[in-house]
Amino acid sequence: MEDVKIIKFSNCCLLRDHTIVKEDLWIRRGKILNPQTLFFSEKKAPDEIIDCWGALISPGFIDLQINGGFGTDFTHEKENVEQGVTVVAKGVVAHGVTAFLPTIVSSSPETYSTILPKLRKRMGGEEGAAVLGVHLEGPFISPLKKGAHDEKVLQSFPNGYETLKETYGRMHNVALLTLAPEIPNALDVITRVKKDYQKLIISIGHTNADMDTGLKAIECGASFITHLFNCMNLFHHRDPGLLGLVATVTDKPLTFGLIPDGLHTHPASIRIAHRVKPEGCVIVTDAISALGLPEGTHHLGVNKIDVRDGAAYISGTETLCGSIRPFNHCVKLFKTSTGCSLVEALEAGSLHPAKTLNIQKHKGTLNFGADADFILLNDNLDVIQTWVGGKCAYKNSAIEDHTFKYSVNFENSNNSYEDIFEKRVIRGSKTVYFNLNPEHIP
Numbered sequence: 001m002e003d004v005k006i007i008k009f010s011n012c013c014l015l016r017d018h019t020i021v022k023e024d025l026w027i028r029r030g031k032i033l034n035p036q037t038l039f040f041s042e043k044k045a046p047d048e049i050i051d052c053w054g055a056l057i058s059p060g061f062i063d064l065q066i067n068g069g070f071g072t073d074f075t076h077e078k079e080n081v082e083q084g085v086t087v088v089a090k091g092v093v094a095h096g097v098t099a100f101l102p103t104i105v106s107s108s109p110e111t112y113s114t115i116l117p118k119l120r121k122r123m124g125g126e127e128g129a130a131v132l133g134v135h136l137e138g139p140f141i142s143p144l145k146k147g148a149h150d151e152k153v154l155q156s157f158p159n160g161y162e163t164l165k166e167t168y169g170r171m172h173n174v175a176l177l178t179l180a181p182e183i184p185n186a187l188d189v190i191t192r193v194k195k196d197y198q199k200l201i202i203s204i205g206h207t208n209a210d211m212d213t214g215l216k217a218i219e220c221g222a223s224f225i226t227h228l229f230n231c232m233n234l235f236h237h238r239d240p241g242l243l244g245l246v247a248t249v250t251d252k253p254l255t256f257g258l259i260p261d262g263l264h265t266h267p268a269s270i271r272i273a274h275r276v277k278p279e280g281c282v283i284v285t286d287a288i289s290a291l292g293l294p295e296g297t298h299h300l301g302v303n304k305i306d307v308r309d310g311a312a313y314i315s316g317t318e319t320l321c322g323s324i325r326p327f328n329h330c331v332k333l334f335k336t337s338t339g340c341s342l343v344e345a346l347e348a349g350s351l352h353p354a355k356t357l358n359i360q361k362h363k364g365t366l367n368f369g370a371d372a373d374f375i376l377l378n379d380n381l382d383v384i385q386t387w388v389g390g391k392c393a394y395k396n397s398a399i400e401d402h403t404f405k406y407s408v409n410f411e412n413s414n415n416s417y418e419d420i421f422e423k424r425v426i427r428g429s430k431t432v433y434f435n436l437n438p439e440h441i442p
């Protein structure tokens with residue numbers, strides 16, 4: 001049955017048009033409504049009013065690079081990858097993520113032919129975040145900048161575009177594709193992919209390319225850089241590498257992923273990228289399967305991993321094995337690393353990834369007509385609630401836990417009376433008092 005209920009979120013602030021405004025948010029049928037149109041043309045009142053207790057409503061976060069989480073690894077759980085995506089979609093809403101791209105690292109053609117048909121796009125809703133398509137990271141990357149990718153499966157383009165088609169098979173579920181542009185024939189491949197799949201975004205990454213090759217890739221249609229700073233040539237004053245691209249004035253769209261987890265990219269590097277091109281910054285978690293798991297030792301596939309102090313290590317060592325920082329924590333760290341405004345930090349997690357995928361009309365925004373994918377946050381950027389497609393997918397139960405009532409007796413020479421207060425504590429910051437005595441409500 002179609003959900004025609006009108007819900008109004010009141011007593012809140014909204015991020016809209018690059019500013020935080022004190023307005024209500026209205027939704028119906030999974031979309032954000034214009035209350036004025038509703039009032040004047042339909043003469044409708046809300047069916048439900050939700051008191052947000054002063055929370056900030058932001059567009060939901062969109063993670064363009066996530067390898068797994070909650071014990072699941074998308075690349076290595078070939079048979080059960082759909083269930084794995086379901087588990088992660090359900091888990092990440094607690095981090096404010098309303099849409100993501102399951103990311104598959106460099107694999108064999110057999111793996112792609114098993115996994116890719118199963119990773120269909122999903123709408124999202126009560127059951128969790130939306131899936132906007134797959135991010136294929138490799139195998140067409142540089143062996144010199146392979147990072148944690150398996151060298152045995154890396155490939156070049158001996159037959160150009162044909163090699164790419166033979167490797168991946170059908171690509172209708174793919175949203176983002178990371179490759180190294182210096183591989184012979186790569187520039188022609190970028191042009192051909194963009195011709196056949198207009199909506200597919202090409203990213204350059206895990207690359208040994210100099211700045212000129214990077215620029216040529218942008219000219220051919222690449223429009224994203226995968227985890228800037230990680231797995232690429234470092235800045236040199238005569239060849240600034242891909243960081244030089246960030247500083248280049250071009251009429252082509254260009255955004256870049258950053259992993260502000262406090263470990264994989266130094267805060268000063270994040271700050272440099274932000275100073276050079278704030279509108280290009282896209283926060284990604286690049287999270288691994290240990291995301292969302294409690295502290296302790298976990299067996300993940302063939303690996304044993306220790307989770308401690310917000311980081312994941314190869315068991316018994318000090319070697320980091322991937323990021324496990326929840327998305328809202330990355331937004332917080334991005335803000336403190338760059339010293340940017342709250343609006344800029346939230347947009348780097350919502351509007352900028354949406355723009356990267358060219359879906360900013362529907363996602364990454366609270367504009368009228370956009371998808372009702374949004375989050376309620378407190379001052380500390382803790383997630384209070386997450387809504388996906390107009391459905392509540394997550395509620396932080398700590399808020400209810402901290403709600404309690406108490407009474408105060410007042411006495412003066414003329415009379416005495418009792419006021420009953422309700423105190424609600426939104427974890428980490430806001431305390432709101434409600435006087436429940438109807439005579440004393442202002």
Ligand SMILES: [Zn+2]
Nearest residue numbers: 137147227231
């Ligand atoms: Zn990578």
